[in-house]
Amino acid sequence: MGARRRLKLAVWKFASCDGCQLSLLDCEDELLALAGALEIAHFPEASRAVAKGPYDLSLVEGSITTPHDAERIHQVRRASKVLVTIGACATSGGIQALRNFADVGEWIPLVYATPDFIHTLKTSTPIANHVPVDFELHGCPVDKRQLLEVILATLNGRRPVLAAHSVCFECKRRGTVCVLVADGTPCLGPVTRTGCGAICPAYRRGCYGCFGPLKNPNTAALGERLRILGQSDADLVRAFRGINAGAEAFRRESESHEPR
Amino acid sequence: MPETAVETGVECAIEVADLDPLLGALRERGFTVMGPLLRDGAVIYDEVRSSADLPAGWTDRQEPGSYRLQRSDSPRLFDFTVGPSSWKRFLHPPALRLWQAHREDGGFQVVDVEPPPPRLAFLAVRACEIHAIAVQDRVLLGGPHVDPAYRARRAGLFVVAVQCTRAGATCFCASMKTGPRAGAGYDLALTEVLEAGRHWFRVEVGSERGAEVLAAVPHRAVRPGESAAAERALAGVAEQMGRTMETAGLPALLRRSPEHPRWSEVANRCLACGNCTMVCPTCFCTTVEDTGDLAGRTAERVRRWDSCFSAEFSYIHGGSVRPSIRARYRQWLTHKLSTWHDQFGESGCVGCGRCITWCPAGIDLTEEVRALQASKRRKEDRRADA
Ligand code: SF4
Ligand code: SF4
Ligand code: SF4
Numbered sequence: 001m002g003a004r005r006r007l008k009l010a011v012w013k014f015a016s017c018d019g020c021q022l023s024l025l026d027c028e029d030e031l032l033a034l035a036g037a038l039e040i041a042h043f044p045e046a047s048r049a050v051a052k053g054p055y056d057l058s059l060v061e062g063s064i065t066t067p068h069d070a071e072r073i074h075q076v077r078r079a080s081k082v083l084v085t086i087g088a089c090a091t092s093g094g095i096q097a098l099r100n101f102a103d104v105g106e107w108i109p110l111v112y113a114t115p116d117f118i119h120t121l122k123t124s125t126p127i128a129n130h131v132p133v134d135f136e137l138h139g140c141p142v143d144k145r146q147l148l149e150v151i152l153a154t155l156n157g158r159r160p161v162l163a164a165h166s167v168c169f170e171c172k173r174r175g176t177v178c179v180l181v182a183d184g185t186p187c188l189g190p191v192t193r194t195g196c197g198a199i200c201p202a203y204r205r206g207c208y209g210c211f212g213p214l215k216n217p218n219t220a221a222l223g224e225r226l227r228i229l230g231q232s233d234a235d236l237v238r239a240f241r242g243i244n245a246g247a248e249a250f251r252r253e254s255e256s257h258e259p260r
Numbered sequence: 261m262p263e264t265a266v267e268t269g270v271e272c273a274i275e276v277a278d279l280d281p282l283l284g285a286l287r288e289r290g291f292t293v294m295g296p297l298l299r300d301g302a303v304i305y306d307e308v309r310s311s312a313d314l315p316a317g318w319t320d321r322q323e324p325g326s327y328r329l330q331r332s333d334s335p336r337l338f339d340f341t342v343g344p345s346s347w348k349r350f351l352h353p354p355a356l357r358l359w360q361a362h363r364e365d366g367g368f369q370v371v372d373v374e375p376p377p378p379r380l381a382f383l384a385v386r387a388c389e390i391h392a393i394a395v396q397d398r399v400l401l402g403g404p405h406v407d408p409a410y411r412a413r414r415a416g417l418f419v420v421a422v423q424c425t426r427a428g429a430t431c432f433c434a435s436m437k438t439g440p441r442a443g444a445g446y447d448l449a450l451t452e453v454l455e456a457g458r459h460w461f462r463v464e465v466g467s468e469r470g471a472e473v474l475a476a477v478p479h480r481a482v483r484p485g486e487s488a489a490a491e492r493a494l495a496g497v498a499e500q501m502g503r504t505m506e507t508a509g510l511p512a513l514l515r516r517s518p519e520h521p522r523w524s525e526v527a528n529r530c531l532a533c534g535n536c537t538m539v540c541p542t543c544f545c546t547t548v549e550d551t552g553d554l555a556g557r558t559a560e561r562v563r564r565w566d567s568c569f570s571a572e573f574s575y576i577h578g579g580s581v582r583p584s585i586r587a588r589y590r591q592w593l594t595h596k597l598s599t600w601h602d603q604f605g606e607s608g609c610v611g612c613g614r615c616i617t618w619c620p621a622g623i624d625l626t627e628e629v630r631a632l633q634a635s636k637r638r639k640e641d642r643r644a645d646a
Contacts, residue, residue, distance in 0.1 A: 033554035152552060161549060165534060165570035168620070172538030173354035173565055177300040177344055180620045182327045190533035190620050204300060215571055218531050218585060225325070225621050 007155055010042035010055040012076050014062025014069050015096055015124060019141040020087035021045045021061055027144050037155055053079030057154045059147075060133075063089040063124045063246075065096060070121070070130060077131040082154055085127045086147065088140040092212055093246030095140075096124040100246060124246065135160060140210040140243045143195050163194050166214055167207050170198035179206055186226045186239060191217035191249070212244040219253035233257040266471040272463045272479045273486060274450075276337070279311040279461075282420075285476040286381045291418055294350055295383030296340070301329055303343040305350075308383055315340060322428045322613065325622025335459060338384055338452050341428035342612050346541035347382055347389055351413045352396060358409075358548065358561045373560075374409075381418035385446065387439030388431075388612040390421060392541035394445060398604050399544050409563075418469065421446035425493045429502030430613030432626060436505065438610040440497040448474060451490045462490035503613060503626045506633060507597075513632060514598035518590065522631045527586035529621050534567035536615035536623075537592065542608050545573070568592050593625060 011021055025046055027034060041051035058080035064070050077083055088094050099107070100123045108115045127133055137150055137160075146162055153160040163169075167189035171178060179185040179201050187206030189198065195211040213219065223236050231239065240254035266272060274282070286293050295308035298315045308314065319332040319339045332339050360373045385393075397414065400407040424440040433439030442449050447470030451462040462482060465471050482490075537543040547566035552559040566573055569588050574581035582588045600608030609625070616624045 030554060037554045148554070149551070152554060155554070155556075156552075163549075163570075164572055165567070166532070168533040168535045169538065169565070169567065169570070172344075172535060175304065175306075175345060175349065175354075177302040177304065178327075178535065178618060178620065181325055181618050182301040182329075182344075184326070187620070190531040190535075214532075216583075216585075218528075221529050221531055221621055224529075 006037060006039045007056040007151075008041045008051070008054075009038045009151075010053065010058045010076075010080065011040075011045065012042070012058060012060045012062075013044070014060065014073065014090065014127070015065040016062030016087065016089040016094065018045060018061070020090075020139075021059075023086075023141050023144045023147055024059070027148060030148060034151070038151070055080050056082065057151070058083045060085045060090050060127050061087050063093045063096060063126060064121070064130055065099075065124045066120055068119070073127060073130050082134045083127075083131070084135045084137055084150055084154075085133050086137045086142045088138065088210065088212060088243045089124075090127045091136045091138050091247075092244045092250075093124040093126050095243050095245070097246030098241065099124055100251075101241070126246065137162075138193055138211045139195050143197070146195055164215060165194055166190050167192045167194050167196070167198050167201070167211070170194050170196075171201050174198060174202065176201045179204055180225075180229075184229050186229060186231055186235070188222070188239065191219050191222050208242055209240070209250065210243055212247045213249035217249050219249050220256070223253055223257065233259070266465055266475045266479070268465055268467055268471060270465045270471070271482050271487065272465070272474060273482050274461050274463055274474075274477060274479045276311075276459050276461070278478045279314075279337075281477045282473070283308065283310065283383075285473050286418060288476075289418075289473065290379050291381035292378040293381045293383055294347070296338070296343070298329070302327060303329070303340045305343075305345040305347065305382075311337070314338075314384075319426070320428065322430045322617040323622075324430065324616050324624045325619055327617050334454060336425075336452055336454055338422045338450075339426060341424065341426065341431055342386055342389065342614060344539055344614070344618055346539065346612075346614065347385065347393060348396065348541050348544075350380055350382075351393065351417070352400065352407075352410050352544060353413075354565045356409055356563045358563050360561075361559045363557045368559075377409075377413045379416055379418075380413060381420065383420045384422040384450075385419050385442075386422065386424055386612075387442035388433040388436070388610040389541060390419065390442050390445035391433075391436075391438035391610045392612065393417075393419075395542045395604070395606065395608065395610065396544060398606070399542075402604070418473070419446040419448075419466075421449035421466075423449055423451040423494055424497050425452055427497045427500040427502075428613065428617075430616040430624075431501040431611065432503035432505050432613060433611040434498040434501055434504075435507060435626075436607060436609060436611035440501075441494065446470070451493055453486075453489050453493050455489050455492070460486075462486065503611075503616070503624070505609075505611065505626045505629055507607065510629065510633075511598040511601045514594045517632055518594075520632055520635070522628065522635070523586045523590045525631075526589050526623060526628055527584065529623055530585050530589050531621050532569045532571075532585045532588055533620060534569040535618050535620060536625075537567040537569060538565060539614040539618045540596075541612060541614070542596075542610065543567070547573070568595070593628060596625075597629070 180187040188209035189207035193211040236257040400410040421442040446466040449464040596608040
């Protein structure tokens with residue numbers, strides 16, 4: 001096979017902490033190969049050089065929280081052949097989706113001295129609510145091996161191959177003793193998508209659900225089990241209302257434990 | 261040290277202090293010894309270097325969805341039942357690189373990347389676990405397609421069994437006729453005896469290799485009354501088991517019950533997390549993942565444990581064959597207890613109870629089976645009344 005055409009890559013930021021973009025820069029061992037395979041055309045976090053679109057691959061970080069961003073994401077979509085959202089913010093609205101459960105109008109004057117300058121939406125929503133998305137990469141932050149797989153797959157014109165089973169599979173494969181069963185520690189692993197490599201249980205902590213819900217998770221059964229382990233309704237609201245509070249399954253489960 | 265002639269079928273005795281010479285004799289013969297260790301609040305299996313690594317003075321309490329270590333007042337070394345790990349981890353590893361391919365001018369070359377596996381000796385294998393290894397032997401070595409990775413690890417395996425002197429609340433090997441007594445399938449079998457202030461092991465010799473290893477370890481003939489003491493240590497274990505399963509007619513019952521309402525009921529509680537299959541010593545399913553490097557020079561194929569509880573596991577052209585948790589739980593239980601018989605001529609369950617203890621939802625397969633059997637009985641009673 002001859003030399004491959006370099007992929008024109010763009011990285012975009014919406015409401016987010018930049019952590020997922022950093023995962024790309026964190027690919028130290030692979031950076032040279034990445035630079036060989038990609039033309040980094042738009043990546044303000046890494047380089048000031050900006051090349052015009054269209055882009056072969058756009059990685060979009062962050063959620064939509066302002067009217068301006070709700071416009072801008074359409075421009076990004078138009079300029080991108082393949083658009084992949086990266087991270088909990090872009091795929092479920094992020095921690096900032098906590099605003100979806102409250103009244104933003106009430107908070108703004110408490111936080112900002114001059115509320116008139118703040119133009120924000122009432123909600124924080126994932127990119128897929130606004131434009132078609134080709135692939136969603138979950139995690140807070142995303143896992144760099146998964147990110148490399150997405151890039152590799154795009155280079156080869158195939159779909160990324162990423163496991164979508166529970167975090168528990170990973171605990172058992174690496175031989176971690178289950179914290180829920182052996183310690184009674186609340187853990188979201190049974191309803192959370194794999195990707196992190198089951199880091200938290202390996203340090204004797206429960207899973208926080210950073211990679212968001214599995215497809216069709218049985219959150220109600222886990223909620224019931226955690227209640228038996230001593231979690232109050234308020235604890236359960238908090239457990240499911242974290243980094244992926246805006247993900248449909250976690251939102252519904254957290255709401256089911258709210259006082260009526 | 262008065263030695264006796266050691267041969268298969270013979271009973272000898274060793275003292276607690278002779279365990280280290282036994283470990284030493286195995287190591288001298290090139291074995292890496294895996295055995296029970298305390299880690300993160302459980303007894304797990306990993307490399308044992310000395311008898312000081314063994315969980316002396318610890319026992320466990322197991323219930324559906326719950327495992328707790330407890331201090332015991334006894335110096336016993338093997339006073340626990342099976343934990344979250346099984347020997348499957350070493351014979352059928354959770355992740356294995358099958359091969360790597362490197363691009364070369366005009367073509368590619370495939371290379372083996374896994375180092376040759378160590379020669380394995382297992383210490384403290386329970387009766388149910390010996391049967392579980394035999395079940396996997398039939399699956400992975402028995403048919404026309406032998407798994408070379410399993411064969412390489414299984415060949416030459418040295419088994420030191422420990423006879424169970426205690427059963428747990430989730431054990432039911434007596435129902436499955438796989439225990440509690442290990443009758444064969446070991447090289448040496450230890451019975452831990454602590455009686456009248458004496459702490460020693462009866463050693464049953466199960467093979468010539470076992471005899472040869474024992475001959476290299478300080479040992480003695482059993483004294484009058486010691487056999488009886490060892491038998492007393494084993495008495496009553498079957499009755500201690502917290503679970504039972506009626507297996508008569510079970511394969512046929514499951515075959516007839518695909519639409520039973522109980523499947524929906526258990527699906528309400530099941531998380532589809534897959535823990536039951538991962539801890540099960542007989543579950544053998546895997547998936548393969550292909551990866552490549554960015555430069556397009558190297559590709560690799562990795563095999564990992566997989567499970568019928570993940571939606572992608574049954575993904576074929578167009579979608580998952582078992583999209584619902586109901587279908588997945590039914591598949592698992594029916595395969596274990598019914599279609600396994602059709603496929604391999606025996607049950608896929610040895611009654612170790614791991615899937616009960618390590619299910620985060622506390623689902624108990626013996627209870628699910630009982631529910632299926634109860635409604636069958638109700639139907640039969642109605643027929644009898646009519
Ligand atoms: S620690 Fe959590 S993620 Fe790991 S097996 Fe247990 S429940 Fe699953
Ligand atoms: S099905 Fe459960 S009890 Fe039976 S062998 Fe597997 S883990 Fe043990
Ligand atoms: S039976 Fe238990 S361990 Fe198995 S998938 Fe369901 S919840 Fe998980």
